[in-house]
Amino acid sequence: MKPGTKLKSAVCDTEVMIIRCGEGAIECGGAPMGDAKPETLGTPSADHANGTLMGKRYVDAAGAFELLCVKPGKGSLSVSGAALSTKDAKPLPASD
Amino acid sequence: MRWANSSGVRSRSCLPRKVTPPFAIPLSGWADAQLAAMAAFTTSSRLTAVSGTMLLGERAALNGFVIPGRHSCGGGCRLFDTRDAPVALTLARPDDRTLLPALFGDASVDPDDNGDIAQRLRRESAADIVARGRVLGLAMAALDEHPVSPAATITAQGLPAAPATGLPLVIDLSALWAGPLAAHLLDMSGAQVIKVESVNRPDRMRQGDPALFARLNQDKANVALDLRQSADRDALIALIRRADIVIEAARPRALLQLGIDADRLVTETPGLVWVTITGHGAAGDAAQWIGFGDDCSVGGGLSAALHTATGATGFGGDACADPLTGIYAARAALTQRTRGVGARLILSMSGIVAEALSNEGEETLQAMLIHWAASVGQPFPAVPGRIAGSVAALGADTAAWLASC
Numbered sequence: 228m229k230p231g232t233k234l235k236s237a238v239c240d241t242e243v244m245i246i247r248c249g250e251g252a253i254e255c256g257g258a259p260m261g262d263a264k265p266e267t268l269g270t271p272s273a274d275h276a277n278g279t280l281m282g283k284r285y286v287d288a289a290g291a292f293e294l295l296c297v298k299p300g301k302g303s304l305s306v307s308g309a310a311l312s313t314k315d316a317k318p319l320p321a322s323d
Numbered sequence: 324m325r326w327a328n329s330s331g332v333r334s335r336s337c338l339p340r341k342v343t344p345p346f347a348i349p350l351s352g353w354a355d356a357q358l359a360a361m362a363a364f365t366t367s368s369r370l371t372a373v374s375g376t377m378l379l380g381e382r383a384a385l386n387g388f389v390i391p392g393r394h395s396c397g398g399g400c401r402l403f404d405t406r407d408a409p410v411a412l413t414l415a416r417p418d419d420r421t422l423l424p425a426l427f428g429d430a431s432v433d434p435d436d437n438g439d440i441a442q443r444l445r446r447e448s449a450a451d452i453v454a455r456g457r458v459l460g461l462a463m464a465a466l467d468e469h470p471v472s473p474a475a476t477i478t479a480q481g482l483p484a485a486p487a488t489g490l491p492l493v494i495d496l497s498a499l500w501a502g503p504l505a506a507h508l509l510d511m512s513g514a515q516v517i518k519v520e521s522v523n524r525p526d527r528m529r530q531g532d533p534a535l536f537a538r539l540n541q542d543k544a545n546v547a548l549d550l551r552q553s554a555d556r557d558a559l560i561a562l563i564r565r566a567d568i569v570i571e572a573a574r575p576r577a578l579l580q581l582g583i584d585a586d587r588l589v590t591e592t593p594g595l596v597w598v599t600i601t602g603h604g605a606a607g608d609a610a611q612w613i614g615f616g617d618d619c620s621v622g623g624g625l626s627a628a629l630h631t632a633t634g635a636t637g638f639g640g641d642a643c644a645d646p647l648t649g650i651y652a653a654r655a656a657l658t659q660r661t662r663g664v665g666a667r668l669i670l671s672m673s674g675i676v677a678e679a680l681s682n683e684g685e686e687t688l689q690a691m692l693i694h695w696a697a698s699v700g701q702p703f704p705a706v707p708g709r710i711a712g713s714v715a716a717l718g719a720d721t722a723a724w725l726a727s728c
Contacts, residue, residue: 229428229429229430230424230425230428230429230430231424231425231426231427231428231429231455232428244425244458244459245425246421246422246424246425246459247421247424248430280580281576281611282460282574282576282611293421295425295459295460297458
């Protein structure tokens, strides 16, 4: 998908803009995102319901995907089932 | 409520009628009028010693900058042509260029090639590409746009101030130029200022421009906190509850996401005046837009005025929305303090530039802009220098200030 493409959640208000895109399905709340909102919204799956934050950038572990949240919602973002994390959040240390 | 209407000193008839100097920094006359008004009602001799020219030209003097054309003095912002009006695009942060493929909707953009960027922008309409850039979080402005927000808006009315028991306490949460200058002017007016920095995101100007940093942050105490830790956030909120004035320049959502609710603190803390500096205001979509000193000077209409006066396309100063906003913010905070009631003021950098433009005497401004455009590549007008006072190291006063909470 082209960078700059906007995608909408099928289960909540979330909208993202693609900054960078690799191979895989972009999902919100566990359901694939699309160009248009479905007529009736589904519900986020319990595993993908942490919510999205306005203006945050979300990335996958490999750095192939980067999505910008342009409208927040209740679902959380994933690519082919693997959860995305916010870009500025540093990983926790392995031990303290 | 529009702040601009609440003060008579800004109307044109009250500005000092000075003889136009042969070569001056555009809008320095307006800046002088603000500083003079502040010096008069605080009776501060330190404020009397600074001028608009000094503050608008200080960074250029320290760095040997020349009068800019389409490239900003600091190098982070450029004016590009589009199909219609020129646009200012700031690519100062390391991450900004990674957004360019999304800006143009094309993965094949070479984000490091300014020629490629210029060529692509020539095919776009200014309004469309600026709207798109702002959604992406890029600092952009079109030369022909009008600011969407006034210079200042009050979003929360606070409580009456308690009787003063010492020096006014100012918490400066800001970084770079505009906010730190505002807090510095408050320090000069006789307040005690604490600069609060995040240990994860300290003010990058400390390393990036130590000479300017020293002038803007001299004589401030320094507290460093890790705002990701709840104990540190609590300490900051406790410190704010003791303060008279807060200066910050975060996007409104960033503070809320940290659990710091400015409007609520203003309605709970007697007399607290909270000044939020934004690029373009905090109403509607503009709350998400960012802005820096050069692109906001374009958004406020200074480059359009330069173009109208001379036919040239260029910047009208060195990131002048920053020092103009710093001066305006200090005056706005002091004026609100004299009312004896707290408030949250949202300032818009582009709105402040527009207000300065509409209050600078028309003939003076014309003459300044014509001289300015003819001097591209020449040194800035000479600025009286000033020495820097002592600068506290990052976190030097954390223990002292937090222990006394």
